[in-house]
Amino acid sequence: MLILGIETSCDETAASVVKNGRIILSNTIASSAEMHVKTGGIIPEQAARQQIKSVISVIEESLKISGLTPTNVDSIAVTTGPGLIGSLLVGVETAKTLASLWEKPIIPINHLVAHVYANWLNKKAPDFPLVALVVSGGHTDVVYMKGHGQLELMGTTRDDAAGECFDKCARILGLPYPGGPSISREANKYLVGQKGQSLRIFPRPMIGENNFDFSFSGLKTAVFREAQSIKDLSRKTPELAANIQEAIVDVLVKKAIGAARKYKVKSLLLGGGVSANSRLRENLLNTLKERGLGVEVFIPEAKLCTDNAAVIATCAFYNNHVVPWQEISANPELTIEEGF
Numbered sequence: 001m002l003i004l005g006i007e008t009s010c011d012e013t014a015a016s017v018v019k020n021g022r023i024i025l026s027n028t029i030a031s032s033a034e035m036h037v038k039t040g041g042i043i044p045e046q047a048a049r050q051q052i053k054s055v056i057s058v059i060e061e062s063l064k065i066s067g068l069t070p071t072n073v074d075s076i077a078v079t080t081g082p083g084l085i086g087s088l089l090v091g092v093e094t095a096k097t098l099a100s101l102w103e104k105p106i107i108p109i110n111h112l113v114a115h116v117y118a119n120w121l122n123k124k125a126p127d128f129p130l131v132a133l134v135v136s137g138g139h140t141d142v143v144y145m146k147g148h149g150q151l152e153l154m155g156t157t158r159d160d161a162a163g164e165c166f167d168k169c170a171r172i173l174g175l176p177y178p179g180g181p182s183i184s185r186e187a188n189k190y191l192v193g194q195k196g197q198s199l200r201i202f203p204r205p206m207i208g209e210n211n212f213d214f215s216f217s218g219l220k221t222a223v224f225r226e227a228q229s230i231k232d233l234s235r236k237t238p239e240l241a242a243n244i245q246e247a248i249v250d251v252l253v254k255k256a257i258g259a260a261r262k263y264k265v266k267s268l269l270l271g272g273g274v275s276a277n278s279r280l281r282e283n284l285l286n287t288l289k290e291r292g293l294g295v296e297v298f299i300p301e302a303k304l305c306t307d308n309a310a311v312i313a314t315c316a317f318y319n320n321h322v323v324p325w326q327e328i329s330a331n332p333e334l335t336i337e338e339g340f
Ligand code: KG4
Pocket: 010, 135, 136, 137, 138, 139, 162, 163, 164, 166, 167, 178, 179, 180, 181, 184, 272, 273, 274, 275, 276, 277, 278, 305, 306, 307
């Protein structure tokens, strides 16, 4: 089964061909992120315009790399939401046009669920039941899955998402967009050569509460106040970055492990852009080792954590709900609970 995935929910234009949900034949991405570095964040209309410019050539390139022609493709999978409406429309309408033209089935895909499916592109596939923590630019969701297509939301953020917190804090510190990688880079400068330093300047919102919800806007406010009180901010930036990263990571790890423990799952999965964070990966693995919890951790390779189309094609393989192209539309507000 060869599925062509198309992803255009934000500032990446991506196409990929995945065989049987596990083998990536091509994974092509054009990003307008560099353009957004200049503006310090995404300007939705500009992102959509870039999507229009890139989408056909990215799909062509992806087919070329996989050595396929449209005839060989079995179906087309496309992200229908959530995301920026202008960006989503480009992928959705392109996929519908191709499905009609090539006479192929089309599978609408929820971008957030697809982030979970990055873990089926690992060497070993996760076992059910599982808990997944999806941490992206706009979402922080803890989900429980009994099997493919059976997903329950256990917790979510009450305000800002973890990625959004990284991005906003980076802005406060004058670091470039996207904020996650920038904060991580600065943090590493501070952490190198230091051992056992306390990284407790900032609060860990909701860490002690007996639920799987999050709140990151208070942390952002604390960072803002701290930054305002410092005269030579650039000198202190690495230290502040390390503290911001540690506060976010501590909360994510505590809640993810709490959920895995409560639901007695076999596997604990990470997904979404923030799961590319090396401190998050390291802290999660170390904490689980210390606690001796018998749960297997799955973390996608970094380039499959951030937005790409391979995860869209993989998600479609395991959730093969074909819908007539006439009934497919972009839904910027789609939630992870609304499923596949
Ligand atoms: O999943 P993603 O690529 O796009 C969305 O669906 O939103 O996630 C983007 C988010 C951004 O907030 C970005 O700052 C964050 O993921 N991110 C990171 C890292 N790489 C990307 N956050 C922390 N550390 C990273 N290494």
